[in-house]
């Protein structure tokens with residue numbers, strides 16, 4: 449990879465709060481136009497990492513390099529942050545007594561009035577906020593605040609957008625509105641983004657690459673397909689989707705397999721696992737069939753049509769390559 453395509457780089461970042469280590473030896477690079485998802489459980493250090501990248505907090509050790517320039521420590525500075533790196537906090541930081549429109553327009557205050565109006569209208573439209581454009585920020589719902597904060601940040605056309613749980617307050621409809629707004633901006637502005645989430649589905653859908661953070665350490669980085677299909681361990685496998693645990697005959701070796709890799713067969717001689725259907729759950733676009741065998745081992749698989757019933761005997765099969773050993 450060419451060196452000049454790297455926008456933001458973190459080298460050996462380490463951070464503790466008191467005696468508690470929160471980030472250990474973090475190395476990351478963000479390429480121009482890339483979307484990097486940081487996936488981790490609550491308390492794994494995601495927000496702390498984002499605050500260090502956004503120059504709101506200093507690491508104890510290590511550097512953050514933006515376009516080949518090392519960022520200076522933020523401590524002692526009057527105004528934290530960086531003009532080309534925009535962090536959207538979970539608290540949003542809007543002007544509470546200004547309207548949505550005024551909040552967005554503030555980011556464009558150095559542009560002429562015509563361009564400002566045009567851009568504000570475009571952002572109100574793509575983020576679906578026209579209906580509340582005259583409402584004061586303090587009166588907005590959590591989801592509206594979140595979308596206003598993102599519109600405000602997008603107006604500044606940062607090189608790097610840092611998003612802390614971007615979809616956290618949103619229902620499905622607004623999640624789609626915001627997703628398509630960001631997608632449009634992403635195409636137009638070739639902006640890079642680091643976003644943190646504990647939702648595997650968001651990380652898988654939105655990232656060019658995912659970094660998995662566990663207890664302050666990055667344990668795997670790869671494309672969504674790599675992280676999902678070749679997780680480095682069972683922790684990453686469980687964090688990124690559903691898995692079933694299986695044991696060998698002697699109950700010594702443990703294996704896991706994704707539910708979508710398991711299929712029922714009508715030919716018992718092909719069966720690798722048999723049991724009874726214990727429960728059926730509807731998930732909208734598929735049914736989850738939960739089974740149990742005589743050893744009380746449980747296994748789930750998916751069906752895209754409802755053709756099973758509770759209590760039914762099922763023969764299941766799967767390819768050996770899909771069985772992962774820990």
Ligand SMILES: Nc1ncnc2c1ncn2[C@@H]1O[C@H](COP(=O)(O)OP(=O)(O)OP(=O)(O)O)[C@@H](O)[C@H]1O
Pocket residue numbers: 465470488489490491492493494495496497646
């Ligand atoms: N200023 C602080 N002082 C002391 N401890 C802190 C501070 N900020 C964060 N921590 C601790 O550091 C750890 C990591 O916090 P952080 O907010 O980075 O995690 P997170 O992965 O973003 O969690 P969540 O998904 O719940 O927001 C937590 O245990 C938290 O309590």
